[in-house]
Amino acid sequence: MVLCSVECVQRVSQYLRIPPGNLYMSENNILASDDILPNQCVEGFSAIVQALIMNSTSPARHLGSDTEKQALTRQWLEYAVLRINYADNALNSKRILRDLNDALKSSPYITGTEMTLADVVSYHLLHGIVKDLSQQEKAQYVNISRWFDNIQQDDEIRQKLQLVNFDLLNLYL
Amino acid sequence: MASGTLYTYPENFRAYKALIAAQYSGAKVKIAEDFIFGETNKSDAFLKKFPLGKVPAFETADGKYITESNAIAYYVANEQLRGKTDIERAEIVQWFGFADSEILPASCAWVFPLLGLMQYNKQTIEHAKDDVKKALTALNSHLLTRTYLVGERLTLADISVATTLLHLYQYILEPSLRKPYQNVNRWFQTVIYQPESINVIGAFKLADKTLEYDPKKFADVQEKSSAKKEKKEKRKEQKKEPKEPREADVDLADEIAAAEPKSKDPFDTMPKGTFDMDSFKRCYSNEEETVSIPFFWKEFDPEHYSIWFGEYKYPEELTKVFMSCNLIGGMYQRLDKMRKAAFASVCLFGEDNNSTISGIWVWRGQDLAFTLSPDWQIDYESYKWEKLDPNKDETKALVKQYFSWTGTDKQGRKFNQGKIFK
Ligand SMILES: N[C@@H](CCC(=O)N[C@@H](CS)C(=O)NCC(=O)O)C(=O)O
Numbered sequence: 171m172v173l174c175s176v177e178c179v180q181r182v183s184q185y186l187r188i189p190p191g192n193l194y195m196s197e198n199n200i201l202a203s204d205d206i207l208p209n210q211c212v213e214g215f216s217a218i219v220q221a222l223i224m225n226s227t228s229p230a231r232h233l234g235s236d237t238e239k240q241a242l243t244r245q246w247l248e249y250a251v252l253r254i255n256y257a258d259n260a261l262n263s264k265r266i267l268r269d270l271n272d273a274l275k276s277s278p279y280i281t282g283t284e285m286t287l288a289d290v291v292s293y294h295l296l297h298g299i300v301k302d303l304s305q306q307e308k309a310q311y312v313n314i315s316r317w318f319d320n321i322q323q324d325d326e327i328r329q330k331l332q333l334v335n336f337d338l339l340n341l342y343l
Numbered sequence: 344m345a346s347g348t349l350y351t352y353p354e355n356f357r358a359y360k361a362l363i364a365a366q367y368s369g370a371k372v373k374i375a376e377d378f379i380f381g382e383t384n385k386s387d388a389f390l391k392k393f394p395l396g397k398v399p400a401f402e403t404a405d406g407k408y409i410t411e412s413n414a415i416a417y418y419v420a421n422e423q424l425r426g427k428t429d430i431e432r433a434e435i436v437q438w439f440g441f442a443d444s445e446i447l448p449a450s451c452a453w454v455f456p457l458l459g460l461m462q463y464n465k466q467t468i469e470h471a472k473d474d475v476k477k478a479l480t481a482l483n484s485h486l487l488t489r490t491y492l493v494g495e496r497l498t499l500a501d502i503s504v505a506t507t508l509l510h511l512y513q514y515i516l517e518p519s520l521r522k523p524y525q526n527v528n529r530w531f532q533t534v535i536y537q538p539e540s541i542n543v544i545g546a547f548k549l550a551d552k553t554l555e556y557d558p559k560k561f562a563d564v565q566e567k568s569s570a571k572k573e574k575k576e577k578r579k580e581q582k583k584e585p586k587e588p589r590e591a592d593v594d595l596a597d598e599i600a601a602a603e604p605k606s607k608d609p610f611d612t613m614p615k616g617t618f619d620m621d622s623f624k625r626c627y628s629n630e631e632e633t634v635s636i637p638f639f640w641k642e643f644d645p646e647h648y649s650i651w652f653g654e655y656k657y658p659e660e661l662t663k664v665f666m667s668c669n670l671i672g673g674m675y676q677r678l679d680k681m682r683k684a685a686f687a688s689v690c691l692f693g694e695d696n697n698s699t700i701s702g703i704w705v706w707r708g709q710d711l712a713f714t715l716s717p718d719w720q721i722d723y724e725s726y727k728w729e730k731l732d733p734n735k736d737e738t739k740a741l742v743k744q745y746f747s748w749t750g751t752d753k754q755g756r757k758f759n760q761g762k763i764f765k
Contacts, residue, residue, distance in 0.1 A: 235538055283536045284537075336488070
């Protein structure tokens, strides 16, 4: 199983209100979409998400307000494919949670002081993992908990996903 | 939508609250032009509207008057910033109180002596350090599990508390001192690095090193302050004298000027020549340009003075017109000590999001004057400088255009506003 799946792209596309095109897994097991860009097949999770962003009404809001922030967002999308994609096994997920918890220590959002699509994508990728964390683990990864709780308050991002409860967090810190 | 005029001196952290809020809401907040701290706010006309004579003060477009920075910010904010529910709104008021009573007094007691604005007293400072520590510790644990102070989005609480912490982060909290407050650091930087805040505050830099106490500074500020008071008294007699820089009361307004070490006037080393800067400035203030421009050319002494064209290098960064005017005003203030032997008319052409800044400068000496004093070097590198030949017709035309505030910039943008350095 991988997390950067058809379903994840569908949720991102719903958030951006941009149709995802015809999504399928290509022969070499890569996610592809046929009609996001005219007469072109876009291959790969990150490329598809970026194409969706470029089709959206305000790419700068989703990628970042300057070129440096945009580069960071793109970099993160690649990281998502390479690493978070495989977070659905216990060993990998520990390592990824640790990395992400570190990254979120000094900045509130994944690529810095602005919320970008990197946060939206990561929220969707990690929802299944974060919702099963124990109270102790939520406290252990407090920076992720803070970030996740912030992101999930936006109904357009959360969509139909379950709200994860962080109310007892303080008791375990 | 809210609109009106904000009275304040430049770089007032209290005024920032309203200005940042207005960036989010789109409220039209105009900064009062020609505001002179200690003068405008003590005038009868001002006291009639705002009896305490304090700034920031706000006059709404329909003639209502508001004081207290938090109240002004609330008025010009939008629903998101004001809080969406009763509990959020209550929490925001709670943080207003926290900023004003838990942070501000302690911050002033610690920062002001180091800026030379207050007498140094070791005990007071130690006490203030303790209080700051307590406030930051409380904030830090609040922010461990929260991205913003109230709710899950930025509100007036964040704006108010962060701007109240500006001086501490700017002058005091060097890396080792701020290290224990990682959550506060993260949140603070988030608030002040939002594009809306940057538009108002500019690019903020956290302290590299804590300001050190320097007993000379206090003495200097006191001296300067009483010297200026005397001057002000004099000015009251001769009314139309060239404008003075704002008064140096021991107040926040002067911390920046006060932070500068006292320096000799570098122009004193150059021969005075025959051009009487003061009499030209008087003429310029009192007469039409049809009189003052010929007067300028009659008196101008090319051997001892030079004329320069300065053009702002980053016009693409200029957004709101009033912000750009602040940019010019801020530069003038930093160049305060140049006034004696310099004159300039700097103009803004164009409109919001499409403007340029350029000006004509005249000063004593033949070289770029800004390198003469370390105090003058903050702004000049953001401008392209070209020395003009006083004998050329083009120079005459430029001087006429800029002194009389007419015409367009090179790309044809119309004259919008001008500011005189005198
Ligand atoms: N609590 C007020 C304080 C305003 C205030 O103290 N303003 C000072 C300048 S920062 C002032 O105008 N002082 C002039 C005076 O006291 O005469 C606010 O937050 O707006």
